[in-house]
Amino acid sequence: MTSSRTLLGLSGVLAAVLLWAAGAALTANTALLPGPVGVAGSFGELLAQESTRADVVGTLRRAALGFGIGTAGGILVGAAIGAFALVRRLLNPYLNFLRMVAPIAWIVPATIWLGVGEPSILFVVVYAAAFPVAINTISGIASVEPDKLRMSRAVGSSPGGTFFRILIPAAVPYVLAGARLALGLSFMAVVGAEMVVGQSGLGHLIYSARTFSDTSTMFAGIVLLGLVGYLADVVFLTVRRTVFARYNAGREVG
Amino acid sequence: MSVDTSAIAPLLQMRAVTYGYKASLPPIMEDIDLDIASGEFFVLLGPSGCGKTTILNQVAGFVHPQRGELLVKGERITKPGPDRAVVFQGHDSLLGWLTVRQNIEFPLRVAGVAKSQRRRRVDHVLELVELGAQEAKFPHELSGGMKQRVQIARGLVTDSRMLLMDEPFGALDAQTRSSLQLELSAIWERERRTVLFITHDIAEAVILADRVGVMSAGPRAYLHSIVTIDLPRPRTRTPEFNALVDRLEATVTAAKARRPLEKEDAA
Numbered sequence: 001m002t003s004s005r006t007l008l009g010l011s012g013v014l015a016a017v018l019l020w021a022a023g024a025a026l027t028a029n030t031a032l033l034p035g036p037v038g039v040a041g042s043f044g045e046l047l048a049q050e051s052t053r054a055d056v057v058g059t060l061r062r063a064a065l066g067f068g069i070g071t072a073g074g075i076l077v078g079a080a081i082g083a084f085a086l087v088r089r090l091l092n093p094y095l096n097f098l099r100m101v102a103p104i105a106w107i108v109p110a111t112i113w114l115g116v117g118e119p120s121i122l123f124v125v126v127y128a129a130a131f132p133v134a135i136n137t138i139s140g141i142a143s144v145e146p147d148k149l150r151m152s153r154a155v156g157s158s159p160g161g162t163f164f165r166i167l168i169p170a171a172v173p174y175v176l177a178g179a180r181l182a183l184g185l186s187f188m189a190v191v192g193a194e195m196v197v198g199q200s201g202l203g204h205l206i207y208s209a210r211t212f213s214d215t216s217t218m219f220a221g222i223v224l225l226g227l228v229g230y231l232a233d234v235v236f237l238t239v240r241r242t243v244f245a246r247y248n249a250g251r252e253v254g
Numbered sequence: 255m256s257v258d259t260s261a262i263a264p265l266l267q268m269r270a271v272t273y274g275y276k277a278s279l280p281p282i283m284e285d286i287d288l289d290i291a292s293g294e295f296f297v298l299l300g301p302s303g304c305g306k307t308t309i310l311n312q313v314a315g316f317v318h319p320q321r322g323e324l325l326v327k328g329e330r331i332t333k334p335g336p337d338r339a340v341v342f343q344g345h346d347s348l349l350g351w352l353t354v355r356q357n358i359e360f361p362l363r364v365a366g367v368a369k370s371q372r373r374r375r376v377d378h379v380l381e382l383v384e385l386g387a388q389e390a391k392f393p394h395e396l397s398g399g400m401k402q403r404v405q406i407a408r409g410l411v412t413d414s415r416m417l418l419m420d421e422p423f424g425a426l427d428a429q430t431r432s433s434l435q436l437e438l439s440a441i442w443e444r445e446r447r448t449v450l451f452i453t454h455d456i457a458e459a460v461i462l463a464d465r466v467g468v469m470s471a472g473p474r475a476y477l478h479s480i481v482t483i484d485l486p487r488p489r490t491r492t493p494e495f496n497a498l499v500d501r502l503e504a505t506v507t508a509a510k511a512r513r514p515l516e517k518e519d520a521a
Contacts (some may be wrong), residue, residue, distance in 0.1 A: 145346035154314055155361035155412070156336040165364070169351050249350040250394040 034216040042220035052205070056228060059190055059201040062118070063232070064211070066125025067186040071179050074130040075168075078175075082168055095134065103128035103185070104192040111197055121193040128189035129182035136178025140171025172247040176240050180211025183236055187229045264289035265415060265448050266313065270322035273308055281320060281351035282308060288467060288477060292415070293443055295449045297459040299502070300469030301510050306452045310420050313450060314340050322344070326415065336365060341408035341419040345401045348393040353382070355389040358407045365412065366388040379407040384440050406438065410445060419451045423458070435461045439487050456502045461489050466502060470509045478509035 016034050024035035034042075046052045080087045081095065110120035141227055152162040165197050194203025202225045209218035240248075268288040274281035282305040290296045300306050311317045312324055315334040324331045326338065334340075339361070340347075349357055355376055360374045380386045383403040393401055402422050409417045425430040439462055442449060453459055459466045463483045470478045481502055491494055508515045 147342045147344065147346040149351065150314075150316055150334075151342065151347040153316070153362075154334040154336075154340045155364050156365050159401065161364060165360075166349070169349070172351070232499065246351045246392065249392065253332070 007170075013188045024096045031213060031215050034219060038216045039219045039223065042214075042216040043223060046205075046217065046220050046224060051225075055201050055205045056224070059187075059203065059225075059226065060232075062121055062194075062201065063183075063186045066122050066190065067183055069122075069131025070126040070186065071133045071182055072132025073126065074178065074182065075137050075175055077130070077143060078134035078178075079163070079168060079171070082138040082141030083133070083163055084237065095131075097209060099131040099135065101244070103189045104196075107193050107196050116197045117199075120197055121190060124174025124193045125186050128185040132181040132185065133175060133178040136174045136181075137171055141167050141173070141180065144170040151178045169215070169247065172244060173251075174246055174250075176244060176247075180233070180240075183232060187232070191225060264288040265292040265294075266450070267325040267328075268309075268313075268322070269325070271309075271312065271319045271324060272321040273305065273317070273319050274310065274473075277320070282472050283469075283475040284329075285322070286436070286477050289448060290448060292448055295462055295464045296440050297451045297453060297466045297471065299453060299456065299459045299466050299506065300475070301506070302472050303476040304469040304472045306454075306469055307420055310340075310418050310450060310452050313416070314338055332377050334411055336361060337414050338416045338418055339412060339414040340490060341402070341405045341409050341417065341422045343421045343424055345393065345398070345405075346402060347391060348401060350393050353390050353392055354385060354404055355398070357393065357404055358411050361408060361412045364377065374392045375411050376407075379411045382410065382444070383407045383437070397430070399434055401436060402426065403437075406441070410441070410447065416448045416450060419449060421452050421454070424453070424455075430452060431458075431469035436488055438462060443487055455474070456499055456506065459483075460485075460495060460498050461500060466501070468505050468509045470512045478512075479505055479515060 021036050024030075024033050024038075027033045030038055068166060074190050077091065077095075082088070106127055107124050110123040114120045114123060145170055148166050149162060152166045157165065191203035191206070192200070194201035195207040197229070198204040200216060202221055206221040209215075209221055266289065268286050271286040272281050272284050298306050298309060308317065312319055313326075315329065315331050320330075323414065331338075349360065352360070358376050358379060360370050362375060367375070376389075377386075380389055382496070383406055385400065385403055385407065388396060388400060393404070396404070405422065406417075406419075409419075423434050426434065435458055442462075449462075451462060460483055466481045466483060468478045468481065470476050481498070483498060485492075485494060485498070503517050
């Protein structure tokens with residue numbers, strides 16, 4: 001079962017590479033679309049370079065930091081909106097307005113306020129991560145069964161006790177679903193921001209390769225970026241399956 | 255063995271309790287007067303829609319009467335409190351991220367009871383409901399009957415005065431239900447906690463109750479009559495048992511039609 005699924009997945013990858021090779025052969029212009037072999041060569045060169053490791057580490061650090069801060073903020077804001085009608089009425093319009101603004105649009109005002117550098121990139125990543133988490137936390141809190149809340153009141157919990165002992169843990173599966181989206185968005189945001197203001201990182205690597213018309217290295221950078229994001233998602237799913245196992249209530253997740 | 259209700263002051267008193275959702279509509283129930291003695295097993299029986307659950311919710315303090323008052327030990331009920339433990343109809347009140355032991359322990363944690371004492375109390379009720387082997391499992395790993403036993407254990411784990419049970423066995427299959435009825439009766443005999451139990455199952459009422467209160471149909475439902483069940487426990491299907499079931503059935507029929515119980519009903 002598992003082996004046949006792996007086989008299917010691999011054949012899908014193989015088919016895509018073959019299509020790509022055919023497309024590159026038809027184009028016959030490596031500056032426009034380099035073939036898989038050329039990109040693989042550039043990929044090897046990238047991995048061999050000392051600076052690539054710094055780029056990967058830099059991008060990962062910014063994505064992780066932004067994801068962490070954004071997720072924490074999203075949980076706080078989402079939980080407050082979900083649990084308190086007053087906060088909901090105050091903040092909901094802003095939430096629904098701001099979440100429609102692409103995070104990368106904020107890179108321009110961010111550089112005015114925070115300068116061209118790390119704080120501006122972090123600002124954009126935090127912004128990107130916070131919204132899916134906040135919105136999912138709100139749904140999670142809204143879907144808590146009324147009997148859980150009544151039970152909590154009946155045993156004498158304070159509103160704060162009910163918030164931390166019932167609402168937050170009951171919302172965990174929703175928060176995690178939002179956090180997984182936030183993880184992907186964090187990578188998108190960090191790369192976009194690095195392209196605009198970064199002096200290092202995978203976004204900077206891809207953008208500068210394009211500047212030097214090194215299309216092959218540019219594609220190698222994109223492949224590396226995809227791999228790093230994919231591995232981050234695998235780590236996330238593993239954590240969800242193990243550390244948060246008790247919150248899944250026996251459901252199959254990721 | 256029924257409790258002599260005249261000797262001690264009643265634990266729960268309902269005085270002319272009237273409840274409705276809207277002032278413009280006729281109330282669901284009107285002028286309910288009821289005393290429940292300390293240590294008594296009181297079953298409230300009635301057709302659906304008569305407001306049985308609403309009575310329980312008022313005793314729990316989840317909702318408040320339009321008129322009249324409810325008193326526990328002479329004190330007016332204004333909000334939910336740990337002196338009145340609630341066993342809910344479904345399984346939604348169990349916390350899926352906590353084990354059986356942690357679920358049962360929940361009221362003690364909220365009350366800030368010390369760890370060693372929590373352990374002792376939970377061990378005691380786990381044994382009462384025979385869930386010792388399941389203590390490390392999560393709710394989704396349990397059968398419906400086991401889940402209700404977790405709720406009962408959670409209700410018993412504190413030294414609450416009353417256990418409020420809202421059709422706790424309503425969703426279970428017949429076999430599980432009857433074994434849980436006998437178990438509950440035995441647990442009650444050991445613990446002597448005051449119970450207010452809601453059901454529409456007449457045999458269940460006879461198996462469990464010291465007294466059965468029969469509600470009329472709503473709106474403006476009233477407490478039609480109170481039938482004392484004076485049978486030894488555990489209760490089995492003796493002729494006396496069946497006679498009481500017949501009498502209650504006639505009473506429920508009369509209560510549904512909102513008329514007094516007549517001689518020929520009982521025949």
